[in-house]
Amino acid sequence: NAGVTQTPKFRVLKTGQSMTLLCAQDMNHEYMYWYRQDPGMGLRLIHYSVGEGTTAKGEVPDGYNVSRLKKQNFLLGLESAAPSQTSVYFCATHDRDPGADTQYFGPGTRLTVL
Amino acid sequence: AQSVTQLDSQVPVFEEAPVELRCNYSSSVSVYLFWYVQYPNQGLQLLLKYLSGSTLVESINGFEAEFNKSQTSFHLRKPSVHISDTAEYFCAVTHSGGYNKLIFGAGTRLAVHP
Numbered sequence: 001n002a003g004v005t006q007t008p009k010f011r012v013l014k015t016g017q018s019m020t021l022l023c024a025q026d027m028n029h030e031y032m033y034w035y036r037q038d039p040g041m042g043l044r045l046i047h048y049s050v051g052e053g054t055t056a057k058g059e060v061p062d063g064y065n066v067s068r069l070k071k072q073n074f075l076l077g078l079e080s081a082a083p084s085q086t087s088v089y090f091c092a093t094h095d096r097d098p099g100a101d102t103q104y105f106g107p108g109t110r111l112t113v114l
Numbered sequence: 115a116q117s118v119t120q121l122d123s124q125v126p127v128f129e130e131a132p133v134e135l136r137c138n139y140s141s142s143v144s145v146y147l148f149w150y151v152q153y154p155n156q157g158l159q160l161l162l163k164y165l166s167g168s169t170l171v172e173s174i175n176g177f178e179a180e181f182n183k184s185q186t187s188f189h190l191r192k193p194s195v196h197i198s199d200t201a202e203y204f205c206a207v208t209h210s211g212g213y214n215k216l217i218f219g220a221g222t223r224l225a226v227h228p
Binding site: 004031033035040041042043044045048050056058090092094096099101102103104105106107108 | 118120123146148150156157158159160163165204213214215216218219220221
């Protein structure tokens with residue numbers, strides 16, 4: 001039972017390059033989220049999904065796209081990376097069982113855009 | 115709109131001393147409140163949560179938090195800290211019907227010194 005996994009763990013991009021971050025979960029949770037963490041700002045929601053085939057914008061969606069083709073995977077894409085997207089990215093899933101109402105986080109992806 | 119304010123960005127404390135990490139929130143609807151802990155180079159782990167019922171909630175490692183609706187606060191306390199409690203602590207809020215999207219505070223870095 002791996003929980004929430006993220007690939008890759010680290011990545012360095014040049015401005016304008018593209019990449020996809022993969023989040024995978026084996027807990028059968030419907031809800032999944034992508035956050036970014038920046039110093040002094042906590043975590044901010046980029047996009048989220050409430051089920052296979054659905055996505056929605058969060059607080060800071062600009063410059064990112066997402067897809068949820070399979071229930072267990074949630075992909076975050078950067079089409080043209082910018083230095084402002086240098087951050088640590090966390091994926092999370094949500095357990096909706098009554099009394100749980102808890103989010104589980106992956107280990108993070110540290111992205112640097114030069 | 116909801117928001118979370120963590121009043122201290124850093125809290126230095128000596129081992130075995132008590133500590134309080136402060137969290138205030140604003141919301142126009144009933145809220146669910148959470149404290150997450152992040153150890154260096156790791157993802158976030160749930161420490162404790164308030165969903166309903168008793169306003170005092172406890173974690174398995176000695177932390178507790180009290181939901182105070184009148185003061186819109188959810189401060190985290192521990193009567194005696196250990197070196198291993200050194201980490202960053204995040205307060206977060208969500209509400210029912212909001213797809214459990216978490217709004218995070220900026221974080222408080224707890225540094226426990228021998």
